[in-house]
Amino acid sequence: MIPAPVDYVEAESADAAIAALTQHGDEAKLLAGGHSLIPLMKFRLATPTVLVDIGRLGDLSYINDGGDHIAIGALTTHRALETSALLQADAPIMAHVASQVGDPSVRHRGTLGGSLAHGDPASDLPAALLASGGSVVAKGPNGERVIPASELFTGFLETALAADELMTEVRIPKATGAGWSYQKFNRRAQDWAIVGAAAVASGNGDGTRVALVNMGPTPMLSSAVGSALSGGASAADAAALAAEGTSPPEDLNGDAEYRSHLARVLVKRALDEAGS
Template sequence: MIPAAFEYERPSSLAEALKMLSEGGDDARPIAGGHSLLPLMRLRLARPSLLVDIGGLADLRYVRDEGDHIAIGALCTHHELASAQELTGGCRLIAQVARQIGDPQVRHRGTIGGSIAHADPASDLPAAVLALDGAVVARGAGGSRTIPAADFFLGPLMSALEPGEILTEVRVAKRVGCGSTYEKFQRRAQDWAIVAVAAVIESSGGTISNAAIGLTNMAGTPIRASGVEEALAGAASEEAIAEAAGRVSEVGTPLPDQNASSEYRLHLAEVLIRRAVANAMS
């Protein structure tokens, strides 16, 4: 399958990229690794008139410790994030998630900026960024704005990015001293998650003091299981954790598809939360 025809430009700076996008109109799209956009274009589900290839903009490729948070350049590939030394403590979650995306070839091309901007509820990084109280930086012709992850994902493949804006950076909390894990359930290697759970847990002597739980593919956007998080605070036994996990039903009824009914998704989420919390504490 070959995509429909489009124009292609490769800018040498972010400023030039933004100019090309704004002149290209509403159907112009940025592309980097292309591992979310090209499959859509080949299915003709996306038909951009102009692709602005920002893949070569080396200054969007970094992982920096900014003191209170970690800043990740949009062009970092999943492969690079999987072994990024700066990701320690709770934000190691990003590395744990990155190494479970797709397969090695996909991880060599796919970028965190592309994955977040694509806003696929079945994709892995969005729930992790949400669980780490993350934010994205969007640059447009008029300047830059920071959008909390909680406000960024609007629906399946819909985000708060405006036409002409480029997602340049993803920020996540460091969560020093926390443990983290990503439990992904899939039927076959390389599949999308049927359900996955991102957990960031702060605990001491077996008692949980703080928990963040992000859910993949349980709604039209990644979501936090806030009832579970509340119930996990203070939990000090397997039974208490299991009881807290049961509150995942409060997130509402996930849509069924060919892989899983709503009931099965809820069951999976509960089991995966139990596992994720235990693994994050170990």
């Protein structure tokens, strides 16, 4: 499997990348680690005519203390997330979930921004972002805007990012000492989740946010579970609602009934581990 012919532009800066996107419009695709895009290109499921390579923009690879949040450059690799002492202390679910993506070689190259911008409902990191109540910074021709995680994922492999916008930063509210859990269920370690559940207990009495992996067309927060918990429901009672509002896919790994069941089991496990 070979990608279709494509032009290649290396962006020297974020602004140059945005300019290139503006110039080429829908025909252009940003290339970061490439671990979401290149497999699609090899099967010719994606056939951009121009690739704008932002992989060398070193100034978009960082993990910084932003006061009440951790600021992560969009080009930070999964490996860097996984091994970050800062994340392990203040947003541990992000470090842990990064360690669950793909395999080590994939984690060396794949980036947080690439994973989030791909918007795959079966990906791990979008769920961690949602459960963390994080946000992303999008930069376009008209400047920057902040998109809350809950508004980022708009459809199957679609996000709120405009065609000429570049994700530059991911912000994760600090959850130092708060309970958290990520339950990923798959058949092989390297695979995407059949179903996953991420839970982060907010330190400030906001309740617990629960996000689901592969339970619909987009990465999603489970509002049913969240509301039940806010209303004082037990973990078991809240988890029983985990499939509400979902539209799980059917494939060789399971039908909707099985995925719904898994969601309830995994959310219960996540809530138990997160101490909710």
